[in-house]
Amino acid sequence: MPEVLLAAGASELRFRDPAKARALSAALGRVTAEIGRAPVSVMHVCGSHEQSIAKFGLRAVLPRDLNVIMGPGCPVCVTDVPEVDEAIVLAQDGVRIATYGDMLKVPGTVGSLADAQAAGAKVDVVYSAAQAVELARDTTEAVVFFASGFETTAVATAAVVLADPPANFSVLSAHKYIPPVMEIVAEMPGTKVEGFLAAGHAATITGSAIFERFVERHKIPVVVAGFEPLDILSGLVKLVELVRDKTPRVENMFPRCVTPEGNRNAQAHLWRVFRTVGGNWRGIAHVPNGNLRLRDEFAGVDARKKYRIDVRRLWTRAPSALTQTCICGTIMAGIASPHDCPLFGKACLPDAPVGACMVSSEGTCKIWYQYGGHPNL
Amino acid sequence: MCLGVPGRVIEVHGATATVDFFGVRRETRLDVVDEPVGPGDYILNHVGFAIRKIPAHEIQETLALYELLLKEAEGDMMAADVRGEITASRDQGGEDA
Numbered sequence: 096m097p098e099v100l101l102a103a104g105a106s107e108l109r110f111r112d113p114a115k116a117r118a119l120s121a122a123l124g125r126v127t128a129e130i131g132r133a134p135v136s137v138m139h140v141c142g143s144h145e146q147s148i149a150k151f152g153l154r155a156v157l158p159r160d161l162n163v164i165m166g167p168g169c170p171v172c173v174t175d176v177p178e179v180d181e182a183i184v185l186a187q188d189g190v191r192i193a194t195y196g197d198m199l200k201v202p203g204t205v206g207s208l209a210d211a212q213a214a215g216a217k218v219d220v221v222y223s224a225a226q227a228v229e230l231a232r233d234t235t236e237a238v239v240f241f242a243s244g245f246e247t248t249a250v251a252t253a254a255v256v257l258a259d260p261p262a263n264f265s266v267l268s269a270h271k272y273i274p275p276v277m278e279i280v281a282e283m284p285g286t287k288v289e290g291f292l293a294a295g296h297a298a299t300i301t302g303s304a305i306f307e308r309f310v311e312r313h314k315i316p317v318v319v320a321g322f323e324p325l326d327i328l329s330g331l332v333k334l335v336e337l338v339r340d341k342t343p344r345v346e347n348m349f350p351r352c353v354t355p356e357g358n359r360n361a362q363a364h365l366w367r368v369f370r371t372v373g374g375n376w377r378g379i380a381h382v383p384n385g386n387l388r389l390r391d392e393f394a395g396v397d398a399r400k401k402y403r404i405d406v407r408r409l410w411t412r413a414p415s416a417l418t419q420t421c422i423c424g425t426i427m428a429g430i431a432s433p434h435d436c437p438l439f440g441k442a443c444l445p446d447a448p449v450g451a452c453m454v455s456s457e458g459t460c461k462i463w464y465q466y467g468g469h470p471n472l
Numbered sequence: 473m474c475l476g477v478p479g480r481v482i483e484v485h486g487a488t489a490t491v492d493f494f495g496v497r498r499e500t501r502l503d504v505v506d507e508p509v510g511p512g513d514y515i516l517n518h519v520g521f522a523i524r525k526i527p528a529h530e531i532q533e534t535l536a537l538y539e540l541l542l543k544e545a546e547g548d549m550m551a552a553d554v555r556g557e558i559t560a561s562r563d564q565g566g567e568d569a
Binding site: 461 | 549550
């Protein structure tokens with residue numbers, strides 16, 4: 096069993112400790128069996144968790160009756176088609192778009208930002224919101240930062256909005272807020288999620304206490320876990336214990352990074368600039384309070400207020416038939432896996448993605464394509 | 473990606489700091505860090521912003537996963553994400569295929 100963990104070497108590191116991995120795997124098997132029914136399904140909502148699970152082959156050491164599903168944990172993947180359309184329309188109208196690299200290939204109604212770029216639109220890839228502001232400072236052109244990411248990344252956008260950006264800079268926010276979508280997924284009839292593994296570094300900012308209300312409402316446990324293979328295994332053991340004992344609560348298994356209250360300074364930045372509004376997440380559903388939008392007082396920095404963005408002109412052409420076949424949304428809801436998709440690895444590849452889940456390094460399909468997803472046992 | 477990357481603060485100048493990320497030095501913004509940092513402190517960086525000062529007793533454990541990933545070949549996606557955070561650059565589309 097632990098050979099997958101040993102394969103990468105570096106056994107001196109604690110999280111590579113094969114004896115500990117073996118013990119955790121055995122404990123996970125025991126606790127899952129004690130639940131006395133199968134399968135038990137838990138969900139994580141973080142691309143980095145999926146990367147680690149897939150890369151280190153953790154599904155090979157999970158009990159057969161435990162499903163660990165990746166939910167809507169890829170912000171690029173859940174960016175809705177009309178949001179991409181807004182950026183494309185702005186780019187076509189001559190505005191310089193700055194955005195994170197993964198956003199280039201995300202399909203809109205027809206084509207992507209990369210297609211608009213190939214047709215002559217100005218699209219710059221930035222690593223940071225701060226780079227987008229620098230870009231605006233270096234030019235007289237209008238620059239719109241097409242901002243994606245969950246609350247952790249929205250904090251960075253908030254910081255540049257509050258740091259007196261130049262007048263030619265504005266933000267097209269596609270930022271999403273994770274806690275509300277957990278409620279949606281938990282209530283989906285086909286999903287049957289019995290517990291959530293929450294992402295350690297996102298909780299660094301929000302604090303683990305952010306999940307208390309969710310647990311109270313849905314009686315589903317949430318365990319905050321780190322990213323090392325042993326962090327994930329011990330997080331899963333704790334989560335399945337809470338399922339077994341029917342004691343839904345929030346447990347923080349990543350205390351070296353996460354406190355109950357989180358980073359208050361970052362939260363203050365986030366909520367000073369953004370408010371939550373309802374909106375569609377690609378392929379998932381309408382998520383009440385799931386989108387982060389700029390507050391009215393920042394209208395001068397809000398591309399939606401600054402420009403008249405009419406995306407309807409893109410809708411005269413129908414999306415491709417392949418796009419209609421994509422089951423990205425069902426995969427992110429935890430109802431299907433990439434192997435259930437007829438396009439996966441065939442018509443849909445990292446170099447030529449049909450759906451958003453094959454675009455981003457945080458997308459389930461791209462991660463499974465690189466690391467293989469479920470190993471053959 | 474939500475992994476971020478840890479680095480050691482070399483110098484603080486106002487709202488930014490020069491930070492060493494596994495041998496690569498660059499500027500990181502300090503607007504949203506949870507507590508004041510100074511030279512020698514370690515921070516966790518996410519998209520160009522320090523989001524946490526890493527307590528001294530947790531530094532080694534925090535660095536471990538990254539050191540392991542940095543031994544990986546170019547084509548490894550998780551390692552590519554970490555290298556992207558270190559060099560503050562993403563290939564267009566984040567492609568590594």
